[in-house]
Amino acid sequence: MSRLIVVSNRVAPITEGEPTAGGLAAGVMDALRQKGGRWFGWSGQVVPDMVTPPLPVVEQRSGPISLYTTDLNQRDYDTYYRGFANGTLWPVFHYQAELARFDWVDFEGYRRVNGRFAEAIGAFMTPEDVVWVHDYHLLCLAEALRERGARNRIGLFLHTPFPAPAVMMNVPAHAELLAAMCQYDLIGFQTESDRLAFADYVLREMGGEARADGVLAVAGRIIRTGVYPIGVHVDMLRAEAEAAADSPQMQALRASLNGRALVMSVDRLDYSKGLPQRFAAYERFLAENAGWHRQVEFAQIAVPSRSDVHAYQEIRRQLEGEAGRINGRFAELDWTPLRYLNRSFARRDLMPLYAAAAVGLVTPLRDGMNLVAKEFIAAQDPEDPGVLVLSRFAGAARELDAALLVNPHDERAMAAALARALAMPLQERRERHGAMMAVMRRNSLERWRDRFEQDLRTPAALDSVA
């Protein structure tokens, strides 16, 4: 079988056990670890502009995975990553167009880096290789590869939501971007609404035509679209959670909780995650439920992310203020109602937290999938599981509909859901947890990888524009 080349902006650290905040790196690494493959991406390092491209590609091996990474120079980092990917596409794709800024110089940088990636991949790609590209940083990569003569099968999986056409059109370069996306052979989305939003644009704005089974004919090409909800390794996480049950970390955690119920959240510190709304809901819960005072603690782990983008600096400042204010309002000498931690945790250190929590609060304003929701469920003891309170705007809500689904903008409903979760009888907790585990076992990470790869390798039935 021809080789698989995976390409993404962010790659996971190759040494096992190191933290990887972000669903993409965690998911792709887990998927590749089993089957092996080549993975190309940014090293995470930025070098001064006087170091001129092409920058060297460094190869590292870990078991069946070969990792190829390259640095970015400052100008490329500023325009491609900080500017267009995170300053424009991220907010627009998460329906927060008012936070987006746009500059054609950034878009040019974005295209330039997609071209540099294509150049670097071209050096080790053979005509038979199949290329699987990930996420919004690389929407123009297939186009750049094709401009360099590649006729390989190239697929894109979008980890984020894809916005409705009217929202997408806030980006002045929307037509260029969508034309570039149509150079892929297969585009995978987390949910059917993301897929439909893309198809809607292609049909209405580009004069495309819908064929059977998600196949679109547009601009002389045939592209296949599909829904591939990313999953987690349920059994691996269960085993890690069981191992965590007797760990010294767990003992220390339980001792510090002193019998109090733990509510927990783990996120990158991102404005799409709905953290201010979550804090406000917790504050309201405390104000309305004096009986829970001293009986509950909320641990919010928020690892700083993209901290050189203005909107991320703002949200960080806002949350620090809010955390201090809420604790100032409710804390006692022997009770801190909100523990707010700004750091990354290795998975084995996250596990005791997941496993010990009575409630997982996962309430993004918008999220492609949200793997934390799935990790939380997998980590629960099936005999005495905790409860997931989940935003209906996370992709995960499509599968995990046995969670307590909430609208993150509805503070009162979120506070009520938290009270209900903390008081939920064992039988109901078991039933909800069992239903979610069954879905997660079906839509596993292996299935995500295998279905996407298989569809990418198989040309759509109508591979010519009749």
Ligand code: ADP
């Ligand atoms: P996103 O991709 O937007 O960050 P996801 O919820 O899909 O959101 O994925 C987040 C991933 O990053 C999960 O695998 C989670 O365990 C991990 N993660 C998030 N925050 C932290 C943290 N503070 N420390 C370690 N891992 C984290």
Ligand code: F6P
């Ligand atoms: O899927 C969400 C995602 O945007 C990934 O593409 C990304 O790698 C991750 O979150 C973390 O963000 P960053 O790579 O900008 O640190």
